[in-house]
Amino acid sequence: EQLREMRGCLQEVKEQLAALVSQASQHAAEHQAALAAAQAESQQAAAEAVEAAEQLLQQQVSQLQAQKDEIAAQLLAAQQHVEAAHHQASQSVAAALAAAGSSSAAALVGTQGVEAALAAAQAAAAAQADATAAAQAEAVAARAELEQARADASDAREQLESKQALIDQQLQEIARVQSELEVAAQQLAVSREGQQAQEHQLQEAQAELVVVKQQLLGLQHLLQEAEEARSRSAD
Secondary structure, three states: OHHHHHHHHHHHHHHHHHHHHHHHHHHHHHHHHHHHHHHHHHHHHHHHHHHHHHHHHHHHHHHHHHHHHHHHHHHHHHHHHHHHHHHHHHHHHHHHHHHHHHHHHHHHOOOOHHHHHHHHHHHHHHHHHHHHHHHHHHHHHHHHHHHHHHHHHHHHHHHHHHHHHHHHHHHHHHHHHHHHHHHHHHHHHHHHHHHHHHHHHHHHHHHHHHHHHHHHHHHHHHHHHHHHHHHHHHO
8 A cells, every 4th residue: 555655646746747847848948939039029129220320320421421512612612703803803903003004105105285285184184084983993893792702701601600500410410329329239238138147047947857857767766666666565
C-alpha cells in the first residue's frame, strides 16, 4: 500500500511537473513572440523617424542655399546699379564742364570790335548758362538715380534682414528636429535595454525550465526505483 501511495504521489507530481513544463514552455514562447514584435516595432519606428528627419533636414538645407543665392544676386544687382548711377553722374558733369569751356573759347577767338566781342560774350554767357543749367539738371537726375539706388540698396538690406530672420527660424527648426532625433535615439536605446532585460528574463526562465526538467528526471528515476522495489517485494 505504501508503494501504491508512493506511486500515486509520484504520478501526481509527474502530472504537475508536466503541466508546469507545458506552462513554462508556453510562457517562454509568448514572451519570445512579444519580444520579437516589440523589437521589430521599435526598429521600424526608429528607422521611420531617422528617414523623416533626414528628408526634412535635406529640404531645409536646399531652401537655405536657394535663399542665400537669391540674396547674393540682389546685393550684386544693387551694387551694380549704384556704381552705374555714380559713373553716369560723373560723365554728365564732365560733359557739361567741357561744353561750357568750349563755348567760352569760341566766343573769345576771332572777335573783332566791341560789338562783336559783346555779342560773342553774351552768346557765350548764354551758352554757358544753358550748359550749366543742363549740367545742373543732369546732376539732379543723377542725384535722383543715386537716391533711388540707395533706396533699392536699403530695400535689399531689409529683405536680407528679413530673410536672415527666416533663416534663423529655420535653423531653430533644424535644431528642434535634431533634438527630436536625439530623443528618438535615446528612446531606441531604452527600448534596446528593455529588450536586453526581457532576453535576460527569458534566459532565466529557460534556466528554470532546465532545472524543472532535471527534477522531473530525478522523480522519474525515483519512480523507476520504486517500481523495481515493488517488483522485488512481489517476488
